[in-house]
Amino acid sequence: xxxxxxxxxxxxxxxxxxxxxxxxxxxxxxxxxxxxxxxxxxxxxxxxxxxxxxxxxxxxxxxxxxxxxxxxxxxxxxxxxxxxxxxxxxxxxxxxxxxxxxxxxxxxxxxxxxxxxxxxxxxxxxxxxxxxxxxxxxxxxxxxxxxxxxxxxxxxxxxxxxxxxxxxxxxxxxxxxxxxxxxxxxxxxxxxxxxxxxxxxxxxxxxxxxxxxx
Amino acid sequence: xxxxxxxxxxxxxxxxxxxxxxxxxxxxxxxxxxxxxxxxxxxxxxxxxxxxxxxxxxxxxxxxxxxxxxxxxxxxxxxxxxxxxxxxxxxxxxxxxxxxxxxxxxxxxxxxxxxxxxxxxxxxxxxxxxxxxxxxxxxxxxxxxxxxxxxxxxxxxxxxxxxxxxxxxxxxxxxxxxxxxxxxxxxxxxxxxxxxxxxxxxxxxxxxxxxxxxxxxxxxxxxxxxxxxxxxxxxxxxxxxxxxxxxxxxxxxxxxxxxxxxxxxxxxxxxxxxxxxxxxxxxxxxxxxxxxxxxxxxxxxxxxxxxxxxxxxxxxxxxxxxxxxxxxxxxxxxxxxxxxxxxxxxxxxxxxxxxxxxxxxxxxxxxxxxxxxxxxxxxxxxxxxx
Numbered sequence: 001x002x003x004x005x006x007x008x009x010x011x012x013x014x015x016x017x018x019x020x021x022x023x024x025x026x027x028x029x030x031x032x033x034x035x036x037x038x039x040x041x042x043x044x045x046x047x048x049x050x051x052x053x054x055x056x057x058x059x060x061x062x063x064x065x066x067x068x069x070x071x072x073x074x075x076x077x078x079x080x081x082x083x084x085x086x087x088x089x090x091x092x093x094x095x096x097x098x099x100x101x102x103x104x105x106x107x108x109x110x111x112x113x114x115x116x117x118x119x120x121x122x123x124x125x126x127x128x129x130x131x132x133x134x135x136x137x138x139x140x141x142x143x144x145x146x147x148x149x150x151x152x153x154x155x156x157x158x159x160x161x162x163x164x165x166x167x168x169x170x171x172x173x174x175x176x177x178x179x180x181x182x183x184x185x186x187x188x189x190x191x192x193x194x195x196x197x198x199x200x201x202x203x204x205x206x207x208x209x210x211x212x213x214x
Numbered sequence: 215x216x217x218x219x220x221x222x223x224x225x226x227x228x229x230x231x232x233x234x235x236x237x238x239x240x241x242x243x244x245x246x247x248x249x250x251x252x253x254x255x256x257x258x259x260x261x262x263x264x265x266x267x268x269x270x271x272x273x274x275x276x277x278x279x280x281x282x283x284x285x286x287x288x289x290x291x292x293x294x295x296x297x298x299x300x301x302x303x304x305x306x307x308x309x310x311x312x313x314x315x316x317x318x319x320x321x322x323x324x325x326x327x328x329x330x331x332x333x334x335x336x337x338x339x340x341x342x343x344x345x346x347x348x349x350x351x352x353x354x355x356x357x358x359x360x361x362x363x364x365x366x367x368x369x370x371x372x373x374x375x376x377x378x379x380x381x382x383x384x385x386x387x388x389x390x391x392x393x394x395x396x397x398x399x400x401x402x403x404x405x406x407x408x409x410x411x412x413x414x415x416x417x418x419x420x421x422x423x424x425x426x427x428x429x430x431x432x433x434x435x436x437x438x439x440x441x442x443x444x445x446x447x448x449x450x451x452x453x454x455x456x457x458x459x460x461x462x463x464x465x466x467x468x469x470x471x472x473x474x475x476x477x478x479x480x481x482x483x484x485x486x487x488x489x490x491x492x493x494x495x496x497x498x499x500x501x502x503x504x505x506x507x508x509x510x511x512x513x514x515x516x517x518x519x520x521x522x523x524x525x526x527x528x529x530x531x532x533x534x535x536x537x538x539x540x541x542x543x544x545x546x547x548x549x550x551x552x553x554x555x556x557x558x559x560x561x562x563x564x565x566x567x568x569x570x571x572x573x574x575x576x577x578x579x580x581x582x583x584x585x586x587x588x589x590x591x592x593x594x595x596x597x598x599x600x
Contacts, residue, residue, distance in 0.1 A: 088342060090362060092339065095323065096326065098398065105257060108257060108401075110405040112402075112405045112406045112459070115402035115403075115406065116406075116459045116584060118402065119319060119362070119583075119584050121585040121587055122364075122458050122584065124587075125587065129455050129458070129586070131455075133455055134453050134470055136450065137452070137453045138361060138363055138374065140360060141340075141342055141361075141362050142342060143340075143343075143346070146357070149359060152383055156378070156381045156383075160377070162450065
């Protein structure tokens with residue numbers, strides 16, 4: 001049995017926590033500048049953040065907000081905390097950057113610092129390092145947020161007693177936009193989470209950000 | 215809870231096409247890796263493992279003589295191995311009960327190169343787009359699930375598939391994986407200075423890095439026992455939570471995955487007859503694995519790495535190595551760790567140094583990768599009583 005403890009949604013310069021608007025940023029900023037403002041607003045001091053690609057930065061910030069004031073580490077063993085993330089475009093921004101270093105044979109300079117970020121599960125790795133998460137971890141690729149996949153798989157991990165807590169959601173960034181939807185799920189005596197619950201929460205956020213836009 | 219049985223398998227590697235060709239070459243200790251001088255992949259020569267592309271083109275054409283759509287190499291490999299594997303299956307697969315899982319690290323990444331970019335629609339670079347084409351081709355009812363979790367993708371795809379069957383969500387899961395050699399990936403590993411300029415030497419004192427390879431493979435899982443020769447007992451993944459590009463120094467992450475897989479399988483370490491390790495032949499990976507196996511009390515269990523035969527095939531690695539190890543279990547054979555001569559890791563693990571007959575009923579397959587991620591899965595021989 002599980003329950004959704006907290007959820008966050010960050011897209012189109014707005015950040016919501018449990019449906020409440022927490023931050024909004026100037027809409028004329030590029031997302032790099034938006035992420036930087038959020039990092040500052042959170043008063044973080046984590047030098048590794050500046051080495052990350054934008055996908056990892058987005059996931060990292062989403063997890064920071066989700067786990068602010070959380071007792072996750074006190075309540076759960078590291079190997080019993082799972083992380084199940086979906087994404088659509090894999091690491092397309094860093095892929096493009098790495099490819100550009102190969103296009104000119106006279107100035108061929110592939111960089112290991114870029115290359116490592118051409119794997120989408122580096123974002124889960126960064127979150128695991130920051131929050132000492134050592135349990136089940138998986139990166140699914142899907143054309144859009146797939147609530148059924150997350151609900152079914154996460155519930156199975158709880159059922160099998162593989163985990164007692166889980167970060168789950170959808171972290172996507174591409175040339176046009178970014179979106180982070182992240183939930184903290186823990187075991188409890190309540191009913192298991194289901195696909196419909198996730199769809200309801202997600203659609204409510206989507207409607208809200210679209211309303212803001214107009 | 216449903217049991218999970220392994221059914222038809224198929225693979226294409228640098229050693230050949232299908233299980234028999236691959237097993238014959240493995241038993242004869244032949245490597246598919248060579249020095250590759252090809253500007254398509256790299257301005258510098260590197261040691262790697264290539265599928266025989268001309269033969270593949272011919273066999274693909276024979277398998278699918280009249281296709282109306284053009285497919286990329288990555289997609290063709292998946293279409294081919296899936297078609298070959300489903301030919302031997304007696305139950306229908308295009309129903310609501312069947313899921314296809316694709317495992318890959320970089321899919322169609324070769325399409326990012328300047329020379330390819332204008333030939334394909336923009337979205338073709340994404341794994342979900344390839345998956346849509348494959349779903350349509352085989353007329354599969356369900357959306358394809360895709361796993362891209364670095365070098366554990368293949369093992370994890372089997373693990374996720376097994377969980378879906380155990381939960382009753384699906385009756386059959388086709389687990390397919392592929393990754394191809396590309397300039398993108400070769401240059402990246404070169405920049406890490408992790409490519410060896412010679413045949414890779416897993417767990418050896420003179421190991422000097424990995425060989426990259428390309429491969430495609432399929433393994434079909436089902437809750438149906440009929441004609442199955444192996445089953446999945448349990449599996450797990452874990453994270454080092456230590457470093458994104460280097461494995462844990464202590465091996466604790468992989469150890470956690472092994473421990474969790476053993477627990478789910480309801481067996482103890484001494485019931486394992488063999489371990490198919492990741493064994494990439496980089497300094498840090500092999501050392502970490504030796505420590506993890508030692509922590510799990512597995513020092514005396516025969517362990518091999520198959521990377522010397524076809525290199526590191528990334529998202530396909532966990533699949534090809536599981537498939538071949540299942541076949542070797544069936545035939546009670548331990549396959550030599552090609553390239554291993556002098557013990558070169560700190561723990562006294564039992565690296566298989568020569569191919570020999572050995573009773574295998576249960577074995578462990580492990581994998582580890584960038585992002586600090588690890589996976590473990592346990593297979594057991596299944597003898598039909600009918």
